[in-house]
Amino acid sequence: MLTIARHTFTELTRDGRFRLTAALLVVLAIVAGLAGWQQVNALRAEAVAAAGGERDRWLGQGNKNPHSAAHYGVYAFKEPRPLAVVDPGVQAYLGSAVYLEAHKQNEPLYRPAQDGTALQRFGDLSPALVGQALLPLLVILLGFAAFAGERERGTLRQLLALGVRPAHLLLGKALGFSAALALVLAPLAVLGVAAAAALAPAGQRTDELLRAVAWVAAYGVYGGAFLFLTLAVSALARTPRTALVVLLAFWLVGVVALPRALSDLGRSLHPTPSSIAFRTELEAALGDPHARETLEAQRIAILKKYNVTETRDLPINWSGIALQFGEERANGLFDRFYQNLWSTLAAQDRVFQLGAFLSPAPALQLVSQALAGNDTAQHQAFLTQAEHHRREMQRTLNGALRDSKGSTAAFEWGKIPPFVFNPPPLTTALTPLLPSLALLLAWFAATALLALATLRRLRA
Amino acid sequence: MSALFRLEWLHVRRDPAFWLATFILAAALLYGLANGFAWTRFEASAVAQATTLADQKLAAARTDAAKFDAAPPTNLNPNLDPRDARGFEFAYLRRFAVLPPSPGAALAVGQSDLLPSVLRVTYRPRESFLNNYEIENPLRLLLGRFDATFVALYLLPLAILVIAHGLLARERDGGTLALLRAQPLSLARWLAARFILRGGLVLGVFALTTVVGWLALGGAPSALGAVAIWLALALAYGAFWFALAWFVGARAATASSSALTLAGAWLVLVVLFPAGLNLTLKQLYPPPSRAAFQDTLRDGTDDATRRGSQLLAQYLEDHPELAPGPTAANENDFFRTRFAVNAEIERLAGPLRAAFAAQLTRQQTVIERLRWFSPALVLHHGALTLAGTDRTRHQRWLDSVGDLHARTVDFFEPRLLRSANFRDYDAVPALDFRDPPASPAALLAALAALLLPAAALLALGTRTLRLSAL
Numbered sequence: 001m002l003t004i005a006r007h008t009f010t011e012l013t014r015d016g017r018f019r020l021t022a023a024l025l026v027v028l029a030i031v032a033g034l035a036g037w038q039q040v041n042a043l044r045a046e047a048v049a050a051a052g053g054e055r056d057r058w059l060g061q062g063n064k065n066p067h068s069a070a071h072y073g074v075y076a077f078k079e080p081r082p083l084a085v086v087d088p089g090v091q092a093y094l095g096s097a098v099y100l101e102a103h104k105q106n107e108p109l110y111r112p113a114q115d116g117t118a119l120q121r122f123g124d125l126s127p128a129l130v131g132q133a134l135l136p137l138l139v140i141l142l143g144f145a146a147f148a149g150e151r152e153r154g155t156l157r158q159l160l161a162l163g164v165r166p167a168h169l170l171l172g173k174a175l176g177f178s179a180a181l182a183l184v185l186a187p188l189a190v191l192g193v194a195a196a197a198a199l200a201p202a203g204q205r206t207d208e209l210l211r212a213v214a215w216v217a218a219y220g221v222y223g224g225a226f227l228f229l230t231l232a233v234s235a236l237a238r239t240p241r242t243a244l245v246v247l248l249a250f251w252l253v254g255v256v257a258l259p260r261a262l263s264d265l266g267r268s269l270h271p272t273p274s275s276i277a278f279r280t281e282l283e284a285a286l287g288d289p290h291a292r293e294t295l296e297a298q299r300i301a302i303l304k305k306y307n308v309t310e311t312r313d314l315p316i317n318w319s320g321i322a323l324q325f326g327e328e329r330a331n332g333l334f335d336r337f338y339q340n341l342w343s344t345l346a347a348q349d350r351v352f353q354l355g356a357f358l359s360p361a362p363a364l365q366l367v368s369q370a371l372a373g374n375d376t377a378q379h380q381a382f383l384t385q386a387e388h389h390r391r392e393m394q395r396t397l398n399g400a401l402r403d404s405k406g407s408t409a410a411f412e413w414g415k416i417p418p419f420v421f422n423p424p425p426l427t428t429a430l431t432p433l434l435p436s437l438a439l440l441l442a443w444f445a446a447t448a449l450l451a452l453a454t455l456r457r458l459r460a
Numbered sequence: 461m462s463a464l465f466r467l468e469w470l471h472v473r474r475d476p477a478f479w480l481a482t483f484i485l486a487a488a489l490l491y492g493l494a495n496g497f498a499w500t501r502f503e504a505s506a507v508a509q510a511t512t513l514a515d516q517k518l519a520a521a522r523t524d525a526a527k528f529d530a531a532p533p534t535n536l537n538p539n540l541d542p543r544d545a546r547g548f549e550f551a552y553l554r555r556f557a558v559l560p561p562s563p564g565a566a567l568a569v570g571q572s573d574l575l576p577s578v579l580r581v582t583y584r585p586r587e588s589f590l591n592n593y594e595i596e597n598p599l600r601l602l603l604g605r606f607d608a609t610f611v612a613l614y615l616l617p618l619a620i621l622v623i624a625h626g627l628l629a630r631e632r633d634g635g636t637l638a639l640l641r642a643q644p645l646s647l648a649r650w651l652a653a654r655f656i657l658r659g660g661l662v663l664g665v666f667a668l669t670t671v672v673g674w675l676a677l678g679g680a681p682s683a684l685g686a687v688a689i690w691l692a693l694a695l696a697y698g699a700f701w702f703a704l705a706w707f708v709g710a711r712a713a714t715a716s717s718s719a720l721t722l723a724g725a726w727l728v729l730v731v732l733f734p735a736g737l738n739l740t741l742k743q744l745y746p747p748p749s750r751a752a753f754q755d756t757l758r759d760g761t762d763d764a765t766r767r768g769s770q771l772l773a774q775y776l777e778d779h780p781e782l783a784p785g786p787t788a789a790n791e792n793d794f795f796r797t798r799f800a801v802n803a804e805i806e807r808l809a810g811p812l813r814a815a816f817a818a819q820l821t822r823q824q825t826v827i828e829r830l831r832w833f834s835p836a837l838v839l840h841h842g843a844l845t846l847a848g849t850d851r852t853r854h855q856r857w858l859d860s861v862g863d864l865h866a867r868t869v870d871f872f873e874p875r876l877l878r879s880a881n882f883r884d885y886d887a888v889p890a891l892d893f894r895d896p897p898a899s900p901a902a903l904l905a906a907l908a909a910l911l912l913p914a915a916a917l918l919a920l921g922t923r924t925l926r927l928s929a930l
Contacts, residue, residue, distance in 0.1 A: 028732070035743060043749075046749040092602070115750070117741070117820065134727075144716075244720070248719070266597070275506070348597050348600075375599075376598050
């Protein structure tokens with residue numbers, strides 16, 4: 001078996017075609033990775049600088065009404081995640097700055113893709129794209145003739161006649177191919193682990209390193225599934241040409257066409273509202289006149305509590321209470337509207353995830369993004385934390401306003417802490433993707449079994 | 461020749477790979493068209509919602525104004541009074557600049573799912589409304605749409621690869637080529653018959669599916685002109701791939717190596733060249749930093765607010781008509797200062813915005829020049845232009861939005877200061893945006909860019925065949 005493996009490996013590494021394609025792939029991945037590295041560094045420096053500017057402005061507000069400060073607000077900036085070097089995921093299609101101000105939960109601003117050309121829609125060249133789309137293609141191009149070629153030359157029958165067991169033959173070939181492919185995967189692995197080690201903030205280094213290792217493993221499983229599939233088809237096909245055409249067709253449908261088709265299917269099954277409809281409804285709900293009646297009831301209750309008849313006689317500042325009442329009422333509405341919207345997006349992504357029954361590509365895409373920290377859910381975690389920060393900020397400022405009656409002292413702006421994003425840990429990030437992980441492993445197991453089963457038949 | 465075709469037809473009829481590829485292509489095209497229509501309808505409905513909302517609010521302003529005139533309410537907040545410019549602007553005016561989908565929009569979603577097409581333009585600084593994105597799943601933005609242009613761009617060449625890669629080499633592999641050579645028939649003519657029959661069938665089915673699908677899925681017959689041009693580009697692109705298959709087939713030793721070469725060419729022309737070019741351009745002409753942009757604007761706003769009174773004096777020098785008269789109310793100072801601050805923000809933001817646009821234009825210029833090297837880019841560029849979902853049209857629209865914003869500021873600033881007794885409902889500025897007529901020269905250039913290399917490949921392939929036949 002090892003002899004077969006060594007033979008396959010040597011044959012591949014001596015093959016000019018393999019060398020050329022593999023070198024092309026590695027160069028592409030490394031160039032894209034280094035460009036990504038530079039991008040992560042630049043984006044992070046910009047986010048840190050802008051956040052610093054915001055903090056200075058916030059602290060230097062001087063003596064100002066806390067509610068003016070609430071309207072002045074603060075911007076929260078999202079720093080890029082270290083593994084964006086290997087998989088930027090949806091990063092380019094999401095805004096990275098949120099304005100945190102009084103009364104409103106704002107949408108994130110500035111999607112990097114808005115400053116790019118239509119070319120980016122051909123796909124951003126990243127190590128992830130190389131691994132997802134080109135790696136399987138390399139496997140197919142190298143392996144389609146593994147058995148079909150030997151059969152055509154008549155060497156397959158010789159091998160079997162020599163008493164080589166089919167399982168050994170398969171594992172030997174698989175091992176040989178894997179060793180050759182590992183040469184291609186290795187630079188990707190190094191890039192990922194190096195990015196996690198070098199770019200992760202101190203507290204998150206372990207988590208990011210685990211993510212990097214899992215990321216490499218996921219691509220290994222994915223490549224392995226394509227390898228076994230290729231070997232199985234090669235053993236089944238009568239000629240190498242048939243094997244090649246069948247495998248290319250699977251790649252085309254499963255890797256190129258299916259993800260787009262699935263994502264469009266998700267939208268037609270679970271449509272999202274238009275932005276204008278969403279906003280109009282939200283505005284209408286926020287402006288609901290019933291709120292005024294509830295507020296009035298609360299005012300009367302507070303007057304009663306302090307045993308006074310006029311708001312101005314209260315020992316506290318009534319506007320602080322009224323504003324906080326408005327905040328809390330609006331918060332309930334924001335939660336309802338955004339939860340609805342996000343659950344629709346999640347339902348769309350589940351349709352996409354189900355597509356992993358048809359091809360391993362959708363599963364890998366989701367898992368890869370999640371491991372790199374660049375999927376929709378982890379971006380929403382940023383938005384949720386930023387919104388939480390906004391609400392705490394409003395509560396503190398309105399409380400200060402409430403208690404400020406008769407005082408002229410300036411609010412201590414440092415009482416509002418700076419916003420810090422804590423990315424969800426690896427386990428939280430992967431929980432919604434357990435089906436994808438399971439399906440990815442299932443593809444690996446199923447293709448391995450298929451390859452074994454077809455080889456058993458060879459003997460007969 | 462007709463006998464050749466008849467003979468070949470017998471082969472084609474019994475070729476399952478041919479029919480499977482053709483069927484999958486047609487089904488994918490129909491799905492792509494349906495997706496394109498679903499998106500276009502969604503966009504049109506968003507535009508309609510915006511227009512309806514604007515009309516309803518305007519009608520409400522008139523009705524309420526008449527009602528309040530007839531029976532003046534007590535204690536009405538001027539900010540909610542439609543007869544007051546401030547009340548009208550704040551509570552009633554919902555005016556949107558909309559970019560309606562072009563008649564051919566369903567052919568290519570392009571950039572229309574990424575760039576906003578409904579913006580609520582107010583007199584406030586532009587940054588307050590320019591980033592109103594459409595709600596969309598980021599994963600879908602990343603993957604791109606399964607639309608008709610995707611089918612033509614990616615799937616059509618691969619269908620052609622499956623159909624045409626072995627038309628000659630299979631005979632060579634099977635050893636029947638020598639038999640053919642023995643016939644009193646030129647190899648090129650025999651092979652031409654095989655190619656023409658299959659190419660005609662596939663591209664014919666593609667064309668028929670497009671037209672029938674367009675009409676059946678509810679496309680406007682008036683847009684059939686755009687569909688025809690799109691189809692001409694797609695078919696020319698298909699012709700290029702057939703010509704490439706002809707050229708490669710004439711040289712390849714085996715059917716497998718022919719398929720490998722074609723797959724490699726597809727990868728380079730459709731995937732790697734565009735993605736690599738994008739990566740290179742992003743390195744060469746990176747857009748400025750949005751975070752720094754935001755930082756500058758915030759700093760500028762702070763500074764402007766602090767220098768409010770000084771800025772106001774400067775502003776009033778430029779706008780003497782807005783200087784407080786003898787009856788100047790104090791509250792107007794708030795608006796005057798705000799206008800001055802807005803003008804200052806606009807002054808700061810203008811050059812920064814232009815810097816983003818300039819980098820984008822640089823990238824765009826290089827793409828327009830280099831696109832001739834990849835038929836995929838020629839088709840992509842042509843299809844998006846035709847569908848009106850390209851960046852250039854959007855930029856033209858944004859320029860009109862900028863112009864509308866300037867006119868809105870001019871309209872509202874004096875009126876917000878002397879805000880009482882506002883009746884100029886009909887005079888509120890509206891967007892002035894029109895598509896320029898399509899340029900036939902650009903279309904001819906694109907067709908030529910697809911057909912000339914196709915012709916060259918055909919000629920080279922034929923030469924190889926002739927030489928090898930000797």
